[in-house]
Amino acid sequence: MVRFIAFLVGLFFAGWLFVSFLVGAVSYVSDPPAPTVEHEFHLAPKHVSYSFDGPFGHYDKQQLQRGFQVFKEVCSACHSLKFVAFRDLKALGYNEAEVKAIAKNWAIKTPDADPSTGEASTRDPVPADHFPKPFANDVAARAANNNAIPPDLSLLTKARHHGTAYVYSLLTGFQDQPAALLKEFPDAKTPEGLHYNPYFANLNLAMAPPLTAEGQVTYGEGQPKPTVDQMAQDVAAFLTWTAEPKMEVRKASGIAVLFFLILATALAYLSYRNIWADKKH
């Protein structure tokens, strides 16, 4: 009885799936899905090498400081970094006094309440504060940015496939729409106010190219030339650190843990062989 009912149930599901397949196959053949502009013109991120690649990788503190400088002078005008505190910057090699100064001189102030009246006010950030947000709320953010909210950057490199390479590619990928695209998809012209970028999922984004000219940010003595490419690499490295501040300790402890585990497993294997030595199995 069980097998008879099972047979009927199996026949129903398998049969109806086969019917669904036939219906799908007929429409696939008679009306093949049209290629989309995203499918044909979207590009995978460009490859860049970083000091923190691989199991032994470390952040290059000089690079993180340069990237922080780019963030401070360019990105922070529109993008928040809400999960990072000024105190965290010590990991970039700044000392206590420098962190204090960075916080105090930050262009955006931390919201506060006036201690005597309780009215809304602002104050200079202190190292314990997280980076203040550039816009009071989403409505203000939208209003100032062509109806798009600039995403928070704290986790951005983990929130995109191949995040570090993605940020770098996006920042260096702004260009005019290829003629071939307009020829094949005349309706896909980049709308007014948006900007074409083949590394962005739907090819057009509201952000204007933020890094446009060499020397837009002035790097200190002994640092590489601040080309657009260099600044994009540096800020992508900085955003990798903001998303994964524990990467160095993670990888370093991982090496130690794996070393221990391999040793322990080798011993476990020997003891397994030893115990089973007299037993055929």
Place this chain on the structure above:
Amino acid sequence: MSFPWANEYTPKAPLMKWLDDRLPLPRLVYGAVGGGYPVPRNLNFFWNFGVLSGLALVIQIVTGVIMAMHYGANELVAFSTVEQTMRDVNAGWLMRYAHANGASFFFIVVYLHIFRGLYFGSYKAPREMVWLLGLVIFLLMMATAFMGYVLPWGQMSYWGAKVITGLFGAIPVVGEPIQTWLLGGFAPGNAALNRFFSLHYLLPFVIAGVVILHIWALHIPGSSNPTGVEVKGPQDTVPFHPYYTAKDGFGAGIFFIAFAFMVYFAPNYLGHPDNYIEANPLSTPAHIVPEWYFWPFYAILRAFTVDFFFVPAKLLGVLAMFSSILLLFFLPWLDTSPVRSGRYRPLFRKFFYILIADVLVLGYCGGAPAEEPYVMISQIAAAYYFAHFLIILPLIAAFEKPLPLPGSITEAVLAKHGLTEEKTVAIEGEAAPVPAE
């Protein structure tokens, strides 16, 4: 409970004697996973995955309890408390990555454990109850994993919760009230997040309870083995400790190496980037996909694209998805072949390998976007999945000519080593001994 020749627990230290008279807990452990549990001597490495599943459960409970200390189950703060755990809690990043990857590893070892049971016929009499309880654990695991994935309150958390609870909405008439009742609202929100957290903390302990029943049920007939021939005498078994504790220790080492590799060097590889974006009810992700371990079932769910007269395709998909797991409960009565092990079932073995390939294809399609040709491929693969269990297996059992079975476990072991006889106690021609309690 054990075979008559099982070693008896004999406490030597006075304290242990005192304890044994009052609460024989050491005796229980000794009989369950110690020297007092005789196990077939020929188990291969596929028999490691039961113990490894238990290990994975312990890892999840330990890391989970610690994470819960730093978590706020409120839609306003859930995402940021998880980020705080990652950044400001000592070794918080380790706990979270171990917990997230631990879930994946739990499913990896459990899937291997299930497929081992499928190949070697571990679900057959007299071990049906072990199989059924195992499936209950599997269902509980799926519920726990799903609710756990909602807790970080990222984009995939939110939209995954919406899609999965939406499945209940496919039930005719009462579907939508049920969905609203489950969520505590019309969409996932604070009420849903709170109850998911509560249940996510509760269910692992329910799993632990069913695990105890699972092991208890296993100890009645004793462990199965790769030949599928039942234990016939003491020469067929070795005590669990030290033989299988040593073998499981080595297996655990391999497990930990693979686990540590993912946790320390590729912690986000198995996750979805969208879950690092805070939940936003106003912005739907381009592709909503569950975690990889649900992909085969997700593919079955989406494979139904055509209404069956008055039954909508969505409802069919939901029914099929649940059936794909529920049918496993009937497996002991669908596969009536008296031969357990796939080693001696040439026809069964071929179809078993097709099933493995089929489930992998389903998994791939479940992770892919719901576009052609993935939908067509998953329709064929899902059709095979149902046909395999509900039609093919019973037919194989009826028509297959199995290969000759070895006379006993020991005989099979000796034949493997090119020997014919070993000086052991032979119980010639006697029926399998009945284990005594």
